[in-house]
Amino acid sequence: MSVDIQPQSEVSPFEGGQPGVSEAKSGLAVRSGGDTWLPPVPVVLQYVNEPLLFAPLYDRCIDSGAVGDVCVPILECHKVSMSFGAFSAIREVSFALNGGEILGMIGPNGAGKTTLFNCIIGVHHPWGGRIIFNGADITAMKPHKICRLGLAKTSQIMEHFRTMTVFENVLVGALHGGQMNMRPAREQAAQVIEFLGLKDESDKLSASLSVPARRRLELARALATGAKVLLLDENMAGLNPHEIDGALALLQKIRDSGCSLIVVEHIMRAVMGISDRIIVLNYGAKIAEGTPREVAENPQVIEAYLGERRQSICTPTVCRE
Numbered sequence: 001m002s003v004d005i006q007p008q009s010e011v012s013p014f015e016g017g018q019p020g021v022s023e024a025k026s027g028l029a030v031r032s033g034g035d036t037w038l039p040p041v042p043v044v045l046q047y048v049n050e051p052l053l054f055a056p057l058y059d060r061c062i063d064s065g066a067v068g069d070v071c072v073p074i075l076e077c078h079k080v081s082m083s084f085g086a087f088s089a090i091r092e093v094s095f096a097l098n099g100g101e102i103l104g105m106i107g108p109n110g111a112g113k114t115t116l117f118n119c120i121i122g123v124h125h126p127w128g129g130r131i132i133f134n135g136a137d138i139t140a141m142k143p144h145k146i147c148r149l150g151l152a153k154t155s156q157i158m159e160h161f162r163t164m165t166v167f168e169n170v171l172v173g174a175l176h177g178g179q180m181n182m183r184p185a186r187e188q189a190a191q192v193i194e195f196l197g198l199k200d201e202s203d204k205l206s207a208s209l210s211v212p213a214r215r216r217l218e219l220a221r222a223l224a225t226g227a228k229v230l231l232l233d234e235n236m237a238g239l240n241p242h243e244i245d246g247a248l249a250l251l252q253k254i255r256d257s258g259c260s261l262i263v264v265e266h267i268m269r270a271v272m273g274i275s276d277r278i279i280v281l282n283y284g285a286k287i288a289e290g291t292p293r294e295v296a297e298n299p300q301v302i303e304a305y306l307g308e309r310r311q312s313i314c315t316p317t318v319c320r321e
Contacts, residue, residue, distance in 0.1 A: 072135075074099045074260055075120070075151070075229055080129035082112075082119055089115040091284045092129065097229065102251065102261045104275030104292070106268075108304065111281040113264045114156075117231050121153045122146045134228070147177045150228035154218040156237050162207035166198055169206050170220045177225020192224045195257075196250065212243045216250065229260045236270055248274050272296065280304070 073096035082090040090112045097103050105113055118124045120131055122143040131139045138146050160169050170193055174185035193202050196216045201209060206217060215235055222230055236247050244267060251274055255261055265271040271278065272292040280288040280295060282304040288295050295301050 072099075073097055074134055075262075076132040077116070077120065078130045078132070080116065080119055080126045080131060082115055082124055082126045089284050090119065090126070093281070093284075093286050094129075095279050095286065095289065097260055097262060099260055100255065100258065101276050102255055102263060102274055104271040104278035105262055105264045105281065106266075106271055106278060106295075107281035110283075112284040113281055114233055115284075116281070117153055117233055117262075117264065120146075120231060121151060144176070147225055147227075148179060150226060151231070152177065152222035152225050152227035152229075153231040154222050154233060154235055156234035158214050158218055160206040160214065160217055160221070162205070164206060165203055166206055166209070166217055166220075167193065167202045169217060170198075170224045173221040173224030174226075177227070188226075189224055192220050195253075196220045196223070211238045212246065215239065215247065219250070219254070223254070223259070227259060229262070230254070232261060232263045232265075234264055234266065236265060236267055244270055 075097040076095075078094050079092040080090055080094070081088070081092050093112070093116060095103070105116075107113055115124065119126045120138075122138070122141050122145070125140055129139070130137060133146070133149060133151055136149065138149065138151075141149075161172070164172075167189060170189040171185055174180050174188040174192075175182070178185060178188060180188060190202075193199055196219055198213065198216055198220060201213055206214065209217060215238075218235065219230070219232075232251075236244050239247060248270060251261060251263070263271060263275065275292055277290065278288075278292055278295045279286055280298070280301050282300075287300045287304060288298045290298070
């Protein structure tokens with residue numbers, strides 16, 4: 001492994017239509033070969049004919065998030081804003097998701113989390129800002145086109161087809177999102193069902209499933225589309241503590257398979273325990289970003305969301321460094 005850290009006096013343009021990175025604040029440029037450890041240095045990412053996008057560079061550099069020998073975010077939101085009439089639901093929110101990362105998103109009810117998700121997947125078109133997925137601008141794309149690029153979302157309110165079997169529900173995801181013919185779609189659906197532990201329920205009507213199984217079915221339908229990034233909107237709602245532990249293990253398994261996750265969750269034990277980083281929204285604006293421990297100790301976050309008893313949330317076994 002070799003890591004080259006060189007002085008940089010300014011942001012250097014790059015050549016040949018490839019993204020480049022440089023350090024615009026501390027005057028350092030960091031490069032490394034292969035899937036190697038990289039220090040958490042703020043970097044500037046630039047695309048040809050695109051404005052500069054700011055994103056943190058963390059220690060996880062997975063193939064799905066790498067271009068050449070530089071770790072590049074797979075999903076970026078740059079100053080995204082959304083209003084409904086006179087109500088400003090999101091105000092210039094910027095963040096980046098790296099390949100192979102689990103990013104937590106928390107905030108009080110009405111903070112703008114679901115609205116931001118809906119902007120990312122094309123249900124709403126933001127009034128300002130840009131959304132970049134795998135180097136492509138998807139800000140104005142329609143939801144089905146975004147899904148076919150590899151970005152899918154699950155909802156707090158489970159939206160499965162109640163009169164169809166588990167297998168048929170997952171098959172719809174493979175046929176629609178994956179744009180497969182019937183035979184490969186059936187193979188894809190069977191693989192996803194087995195991966196998520198739903199094989200015994202495959203021929204059951206989805207309406208007959210327990211709440212934990214229905215939650216797994218939501219994940220299965222999204223994964224069957226061939227998603228590279230999953231947006232999970234309160235996927236653990238309605239689960240008891242034992243079921244939450246199982247759900248967390250399943251999300252780790254999905255991440256280890258090469259999928260990046262953004263997790264919106266109100267269960268602090270869950271989101272603090274599984275996330276590599278967390279961003280916090282309040283009244284439509286991002287007020288904090290960092291590791292679970294950094295977020296839990298942020299005075300603005302404590303006041304806006306976590307409350308005074310922070311120690312009941314951030315324990316050595318819950319908050320990650």
